[in-house]
Amino acid sequence: MKGLFHQHRHGDPLPSTPALQEIIDLCRGVLFPGYYGRSTINRDTVKYGIGVDMERLYNLLVEQIEAGLCFCSDRTHHDCCDGDLHEHARDIAQRVVLRLPEVRDVLATDVEAAYLGDPAAQNWGEVISCYPAVKALTIYRIAHELEVLNVPLIPRIMTELAHSETGIDIHPAAQIGRYFTIDHGTGVVIGATCIIGSHVKLYQGVTLGARSFKLDEEGNPIKNVARHPVLEDDVIVYSNATILGRIRIGKGAVIGGNLWITHDVEPGAVMKQTRGTSAPDSMALYI
Structure with missing residues (x-):
């Protein structure tokens, strides 16, 4: 049946779901250090730990964004696999990384809304660590940044990973x-x-x-x-x-x-x- 087989051209694979899951895990660790990511982080090592994770995050973003840009239905998009694609992926990844402080600021308001809106919540850490809304919104807000930058496929994969994890289905757009x-x-x-x-x-x-x-x-x-x-x-x-x-x-x-x-x-x-x-x-x- 048409569309059920995808042939890779020039050895360019589709975005990797395990790699995107690692990007999600790294983002959570960077945005909420101590709650996600490195379990041994402390005030003396937090900057170094985040620095290492940011380097890995950036490299993964470039790789996966490039794979996403290479993917399009029927492989006819003018951007697919041209000579500047890697540089375009790097530019998008840099923009996403630079947006992370703003994303963290917005997520802080989401955490506050969940905490103040639920009398069962005992502390901020419980909300960050346990509440499915915070987990889903963290992925959505990263995916939305990619969606705004016109990255194909990857934002949907990410929010569907959130859907599978939490039961919350938010379209990245x-x-x-x-x-x-x-x-x-x-x-x-x-x-x-x-x-x-x-x-x-x-x-x-x-x-x-x-x-x-x-x-x-x-x-x-x-x-x-x-x-x-x-x-x-x-x-x-x-x-x-x-x-x-x-x-x-x-x-x-x-x-x-x-x-x-x-x-x-x-x-x-x-x-x-x-x-x-x-x-x-x-x-x-x-x-």
Whole structure:
């Protein structure tokens, strides 16, 4: 069947999943030293340990980004395997490395949101070490940097590794603000064109998805269109709620559990289930 066999040209392999997993592990160790990575690190050795890990991280990034740039469907992309590809991969890797302090700053807000939003959390270390949201967001925020720099394939592999590890499925192209957290996490889906503001909290089982795809003249789905929700700042979405389509959930709105939302929600509104009716338009109510 077409597409099920990929022939490497000029000895150029696809990106390596084990190598990308090592990149993830190195990033976690660099971003959260002492919690991930070298178990023997201390205040006297932390700079040296991070330096060694950064060198390994950079070299792996160059290698894998180059492999990703070489990969494209049908191998027809103008960038594939040209003479400047290695230099292009080095440039992208340098940009990603230079962005790591900003990524760490944003992740610190995610850790804070998880800690302050969960009375069961006893300390910051517990959140960093144990919470699936922090693990998934660490991978997502690195993958998003690669996505923004137009690296093919690698960002999706990375976020699918996070999906396998945590049960949280975040597309690397989604745009997510600061102080974001997902309580429990399992079963959460965040689509590619989602835009999520700051101080947003989701619970387990939430889907931020698309409605039925529009089709072209040949009956194929039209891709690369904005089709997922926009959540403004301070929104809370409770467990197993499904929010579909390019709709806007206004600032400070609260979406109750098990709701099906396909229309805009005004800022500050609270949505909950109604009782005693099966009417499709009465599945949710403003209060």
